[in-house]
Amino acid sequence: xxxxxxxxxxxxxxxxxxxxxxxxxxxxxxxxxxxxxxxxxxxxxxxxxxxxxxxxxxxxxxxxxxxxxxxxxxxxxxxxxxxxxxxxxxxxxxxxxxxxxxxxxxxxxxxxxxxxxxxxxxxxxxxxxxxxxxxxxxxxxxxxxxxxxxxxxxxxxxxxxxxxxxxxxxxxxxxxxxxxxxxxxxxxxxxxxxxxxxxxxxxxxxxxxxxxxxxxxxxxxxxxxxxxxxxxxxxxxxxxxxxxxxxxxxxxxxxxxxxxxxxxxxxxxxxxxxxxxxxxxxxxxxxxxxxxxxxxxxxxxxxxxxxxxxxxxxxxxxxxxxxxxxxxxxxxxxxxxxxxxxxxxxxxxxxxxxxxxxxxxxxxxxxxxxxxxxxxxxxxxxxxxxxxxxxxxxxxxxxxxxxxxxxxxxxxxxxxxxxxxxxxxxxxxxxxxxxxxxxxxxxxxxxxxxxxxxxxxxxxxxxxxxxxxxxxxxxxxxxxxxxxxxxxxxxxxxxxxxxxxxxxxxxxxxxxxxxxxxxxxxxxxxxxxxxxxxxxxxxxxxxxxxxxxxxxxxxxxxxxxxxxxxxxxxxxxxxxxxxxxxxxxxxxxxxxxx
Amino acid sequence: xxxxxxxxxxxxxxxxxxxxxxxxxxxxxxxxxxxxxxxxxxxxxxxxxxxxxxxxxxxxxxxxxxxxxxxxxxxxxxxxxxxxxxxxxxxxxxxxxxxxxxxxxxxxxxxxxxxxxxxxxxxxxxxxxxxxxxxxxxxxxxxxxxxxxxxxxxxxxxxxxxxxxxxxxxxxxxxxxxxxxxxxxxxxxxxxxxxxxxxxxxxxxxxxxxxxxxxxxxxxxx
Numbered sequence: 001x002x003x004x005x006x007x008x009x010x011x012x013x014x015x016x017x018x019x020x021x022x023x024x025x026x027x028x029x030x031x032x033x034x035x036x037x038x039x040x041x042x043x044x045x046x047x048x049x050x051x052x053x054x055x056x057x058x059x060x061x062x063x064x065x066x067x068x069x070x071x072x073x074x075x076x077x078x079x080x081x082x083x084x085x086x087x088x089x090x091x092x093x094x095x096x097x098x099x100x101x102x103x104x105x106x107x108x109x110x111x112x113x114x115x116x117x118x119x120x121x122x123x124x125x126x127x128x129x130x131x132x133x134x135x136x137x138x139x140x141x142x143x144x145x146x147x148x149x150x151x152x153x154x155x156x157x158x159x160x161x162x163x164x165x166x167x168x169x170x171x172x173x174x175x176x177x178x179x180x181x182x183x184x185x186x187x188x189x190x191x192x193x194x195x196x197x198x199x200x201x202x203x204x205x206x207x208x209x210x211x212x213x214x215x216x217x218x219x220x221x222x223x224x225x226x227x228x229x230x231x232x233x234x235x236x237x238x239x240x241x242x243x244x245x246x247x248x249x250x251x252x253x254x255x256x257x258x259x260x261x262x263x264x265x266x267x268x269x270x271x272x273x274x275x276x277x278x279x280x281x282x283x284x285x286x287x288x289x290x291x292x293x294x295x296x297x298x299x300x301x302x303x304x305x306x307x308x309x310x311x312x313x314x315x316x317x318x319x320x321x322x323x324x325x326x327x328x329x330x331x332x333x334x335x336x337x338x339x340x341x342x343x344x345x346x347x348x349x350x351x352x353x354x355x356x357x358x359x360x361x362x363x364x365x366x367x368x369x370x371x372x373x374x375x376x377x378x379x380x381x382x383x384x385x386x387x388x389x390x391x392x393x394x395x396x397x398x399x400x401x402x403x404x405x406x407x408x409x410x411x412x413x414x415x416x417x418x419x420x421x422x423x424x425x426x427x428x429x430x431x432x433x434x435x436x437x438x439x440x441x442x443x444x445x446x447x448x449x450x451x452x453x454x455x456x457x458x459x460x461x462x463x464x465x466x467x468x469x470x471x472x473x474x475x476x477x478x479x480x481x482x483x484x485x486x487x488x489x490x491x492x493x494x495x496x497x498x499x500x501x502x503x504x505x506x507x508x509x510x511x512x513x514x515x516x517x518x519x520x521x522x523x524x525x526x527x528x529x530x531x532x533x534x535x536x537x538x539x540x541x542x543x544x545x546x547x548x549x550x551x552x553x554x555x556x557x558x559x560x561x562x563x564x565x566x567x568x569x570x571x572x573x574x575x576x577x578x579x580x581x582x583x584x585x586x587x588x589x590x591x592x593x594x
Numbered sequence: 595x596x597x598x599x600x601x602x603x604x605x606x607x608x609x610x611x612x613x614x615x616x617x618x619x620x621x622x623x624x625x626x627x628x629x630x631x632x633x634x635x636x637x638x639x640x641x642x643x644x645x646x647x648x649x650x651x652x653x654x655x656x657x658x659x660x661x662x663x664x665x666x667x668x669x670x671x672x673x674x675x676x677x678x679x680x681x682x683x684x685x686x687x688x689x690x691x692x693x694x695x696x697x698x699x700x701x702x703x704x705x706x707x708x709x710x711x712x713x714x715x716x717x718x719x720x721x722x723x724x725x726x727x728x729x730x731x732x733x734x735x736x737x738x739x740x741x742x743x744x745x746x747x748x749x750x751x752x753x754x755x756x757x758x759x760x761x762x763x764x765x766x767x768x769x770x771x772x773x774x775x776x777x778x779x780x781x782x783x784x785x786x787x788x789x790x791x792x793x794x795x796x797x798x799x800x801x802x803x804x805x806x807x808x809x810x811x812x813x814x815x816x
Binding site for chain 2: 274
């Protein structure tokens, strides 16, 4: 270890008092935990909303006790109205995509571990970092406020398609103030993520310690860095789009509402707006958002697997290149969400081609994982199981993407449950499994306690089987032409599919209940878990070189020197079969011996 | 000594060498030294300002594409003549970039320990600040002129985009003014870093260029 004056930029004094330590903290580790807590609250809200929706889909007109407490107009007599179903669907999607899938794998783990993995004391702009969390928190509060304002939250879906997003309350419950709150919340969220991306990029580029070249960064750090580059581009576009929506509502402008639009027998006062404009702006953000959710998970899965395989991945460099390729291609494929929007068919073709191309780097990454796993003696623990589960979900959900990438097939499947199954597996469940894998892996470092492995494995198997039971049948429903976004299935051809919906509902509730095992494990282990050693997984990256939990300045006033590539496993050293990045020990590999 | 904080010296860059495979090869540190040594990193403010510039560029690119799509999607677009005060404003903000560049060089000289008797190092920063405030005032005058002509935010998509783009730009100019005030405050306390000064001036030049771009866009499309 040695002192490095170059890193004076991120110095700030240790916090004094409860507020500065735990609430308005400048410490990246506290901010990471705050993001994790926010994501945890959000995911349970989103999950409960999905339960309510699933119960309604399985048993239409079922009275759900207490539902009227959420909305008297939306659930008179505890029975959900069709509009309220759409409102809950919108909130479920928005909460999950923005406040869980973006927040937990990127902002939570990235905040906590990126500075430590590069050897820094903190992010370079700690005040911006603190602001990024509190701005995000404000965005969540604004979104949740729409439950309690006027006639409830917006019913336009998490994509908020125009012109419904801009016509006001004539469009239905929540289309007035509900939409304004939604758009304000997302615009605020964008500000938070832009501030976060600024810190992530500068941390990665400028705060690496001596010896930590870019290619020596762990794959987690690469995942967060690439994600922050994507976020910088995507959120900078979504924010002005949301402002345009707000202006259409409150200032009477006509960005998105076309001429002569009649809704509920009322001619709309707007004129000449473009509905496609919103879709272009939204999906320019929306498709990269899929990768913003999944690329950090790819980094986490690689990191966890390589640690438990006890040997390096087939190629560190190829995985980085593939994650980078995905990031660039993600901006060229967004039009595949618009195949049925009325867009020029030639544009569909232009977007279809890169959509098929983007599967190549994703497939290479999966092959790298599987090829590296082949013949390895994988240590089976909860973290590695969830990493395997991530691969399984990513592949299963990804395969259906091949079908949807082709406009001629997408036209048939676009409005069906096939798409719901596809994106829930490849984006949502895979990303959440990445979050779980990271949680079980890093919990000891974050808290100084071990999580219960038995409970963890029970949690994994229930979640893994449950997720397949929920989302695989969605594909079947889609092929059977079961339309999505409908609150009840009364058509003759849909009636025989209702038992499938009932099965999915039961599976969803059971899988959701299994998450309380995780919650119990998380809380119980935090206070009563077995004390964790500094490096319980015998891992190599810098976060395991520091005491558990890390001190305020991460490395006790010193900066480590990095001597090795990140994943030096499968060799003989004084510590075992690995050598840590910060260890100056000279060790020969089997490769060298040959 | 005028200032107290200096960037660390650049101790030489060596070519980075790695296995690139995360750990298969190239294990043994030659002569015990860490490979891929970089003792010097650019100050985060230098990198950060480019990150900020990129994000703002994306925002205005999105608004530009929105303008082009919206104009082409309907026949309700009504062109109007830009208020002539905008050209004066353009001259003001261009002058502000010149004065800021003079300020940056003077302050850098001052930070190097050379002082010019009777001259405050912040003088040109104050002049830049005044130019910036005059620009903001000038933009307000432009909005007033349009309002006097009966062109409001919702009157027509062309006026909507005019107000939107100019207001968004003024917000970024106000951010730049706040940055200049921060630089002046740090300079007065002798805590100014060279990287902070450079970052603030790069940002200011960027909002200057951004305005020239917006003026051309508005002139061509409105």
